[in-house]
Amino acid sequence: MNLRFTEEQEMMRKMVRDFAESEIRPILEDMDEKDEFPRAVIDKMGELGLMGIPVPEEFGGAGMDFTSYIIAINELSRVSATVGVILSVHTSVGTNPIYYFGTEEQKKKYVPKLASGQYLGAFGLTEPSAGSDAGGLKTRAVRKGDHYILNGSKVFITNAGEADVYIVFASTDPGEGSRGITAFIVEKDTPGFVVGKKEKKMGLNGSNTSQLIFEDCRVPVENRLGEEGMGFKIAMANLDVGRIGIAAQALGIAEAALEYSTSYAKERQQFGKPIGLQQGVGFKLADMATQVEGAKLLTYKAANLKSLGKPCGKDASMAKLFASTIATKAAIEAVQVHGGYGYTKEYPVERLFRDAKVCEIYEGTSEIQRLVISKHLMNS
Numbered sequence: 001m002n003l004r005f006t007e008e009q010e011m012m013r014k015m016v017r018d019f020a021e022s023e024i025r026p027i028l029e030d031m032d033e034k035d036e037f038p039r040a041v042i043d044k045m046g047e048l049g050l051m052g053i054p055v056p057e058e059f060g061g062a063g064m065d066f067t068s069y070i071i072a073i074n075e076l077s078r079v080s081a082t083v084g085v086i087l088s089v090h091t092s093v094g095t096n097p098i099y100y101f102g103t104e105e106q107k108k109k110y111v112p113k114l115a116s117g118q119y120l121g122a123f124g125l126t127e128p129s130a131g132s133d134a135g136g137l138k139t140r141a142v143r144k145g146d147h148y149i150l151n152g153s154k155v156f157i158t159n160a161g162e163a164d165v166y167i168v169f170a171s172t173d174p175g176e177g178s179r180g181i182t183a184f185i186v187e188k189d190t191p192g193f194v195v196g197k198k199e200k201k202m203g204l205n206g207s208n209t210s211q212l213i214f215e216d217c218r219v220p221v222e223n224r225l226g227e228e229g230m231g232f233k234i235a236m237a238n239l240d241v242g243r244i245g246i247a248a249q250a251l252g253i254a255e256a257a258l259e260y261s262t263s264y265a266k267e268r269q270q271f272g273k274p275i276g277l278q279q280g281v282g283f284k285l286a287d288m289a290t291q292v293e294g295a296k297l298l299t300y301k302a303a304n305l306k307s308l309g310k311p312c313g314k315d316a317s318m319a320k321l322f323a324s325t326i327a328t329k330a331a332i333e334a335v336q337v338h339g340g341y342g343y344t345k346e347y348p349v350e351r352l353f354r355d356a357k358v359c360e361i362y363e364g365t366s367e368i369q370r371l372v373i374s375k376h377l378m379n380s
């Protein structure tokens with residue numbers, strides 16, 4: 001495996017790192033405190049071509065490879081996991097389902113606007129009683145002439161309220177279980193569709209997470225994505241890829257934890273020397289650095305497979321499982337290395353601690369990733 005990035009990929013890394021440092025770092029505290037969506041940052045990302053990195057140029061994207069896109073999420077999340085997840089959801093599960101499964105008309109109508117950042121995308125799968133068991137969703141879609149009538153609700157939807165386009169999953173044939181699920185493109189102003197309560201979360205402040213409510217919501221038949229019954233396949237195909245994005249987000253958080261901890265351990269003196277020279281602290285840094293390197297290798301291996309068009313499901317799950325586990329660990333250790341100061345808002349590590357945990361939960365919990373990996377092993 002070639003572990004070197006291409007010149008183009010290196011340019012992407014540098015550009016996004018500079019952007020994150022100059023445009024996002026100055027607003028971090030404010031965004032966290034006010035829990036306000038970073039609209040100006042997202043608009044600038046659109047201008048820089050970051051909202052459609054892997055989308056071909058003919059559909060308004062940057063036409064770069066999948067690895068370049070993962071580099072961008074990794075670098076953004078090193079500064080702000082919030083901006084990282086907004087981009088990841090928008091692209092992996094908000095735009096890609098239309099690009100890969102849409103008709104020519106749907107692709108022409110939505111993808112260029114999403115790829116340029118004029119539109120923001122969202123993905124509505126989870127329901128109050130259907131999380132890990134997404135195939136058991138209850139939202140119904142009944143065809144009446146040239147419309148489908150949607151009834152039901154979704155929870156925990158990232159980008160809700162800010163998004164222009166939602167990929168929504170509903171059952172068209174409840175007797176068929178997951179094989180009766182159909183995907184729809186729902187525009188924000190569709191009659192009968194409203195965004196409900198916004199969650200107050202432990203972390204990822206600035207990223208909206210809200211309910212979606214459908215009450216006799218009329219979605220035109222031409223907004224059905226794929227055939228009836230193909231919805232679950234569409235959801236799972238895009239989640240596979242989405243998981244590499246979450247791995248990159250977790251990696252960025254872990255890298256930040258390591259960087260903050262190392263520089264603090266060099267500066268902070270106790271017992272007449274920097275705390276990093278105490279073996280108990282030095283070993284924490286060594287473990288963190290080793291785990292970050294492992295997460296990096298797994299994440300970019302999965303990204304590379306996807307870039308080459310090869311199957312990447314097992315590798316995506318492994319990358320997401322490992323990177324999210326070590327991100328939480330690294331964030332906890334970063335607070336410990338900072339001592340009492342780590343527990344205050346004066347230092348950024350408590351935010352990393354709050355942001356990291358969700359990576360073990362969304363786009364499939366760690367338990368579900370283990371199920372996916374073990375199924376691959378048993379079927380190989």
Ligand SMILES: Cc1cc2nc3c(=O)[nH]c(=O)nc-3n(C[C@H](O)[C@H](O)[C@H](O)COP(=O)(O)OP(=O)(O)OC[C@H]3O[C@@H](n4cnc5c(N)ncnc54)[C@H](O)[C@@H]3O)c2cc1C
Binds near residue numbers: 133
């Ligand atoms: C901040 C945030 C943003 C999100 N964004 C989105 C979004 O944009 N779109 C969207 O559709 N969803 C989104 N989600 C939902 C997320 O994907 C779900 O919360 C997640 O899949 C888990 O579902 P659940 O919360 O219902 O937990 P449950 O499925 O009820 O799980 C509870 C516990 O049981 C365990 N468990 C369940 N089944 C099994 C099993 N078979 N074996 C072993 N353990 C099991 C789980 O691992 C977990 O520990 C988001 C969630 C959060 C918190």
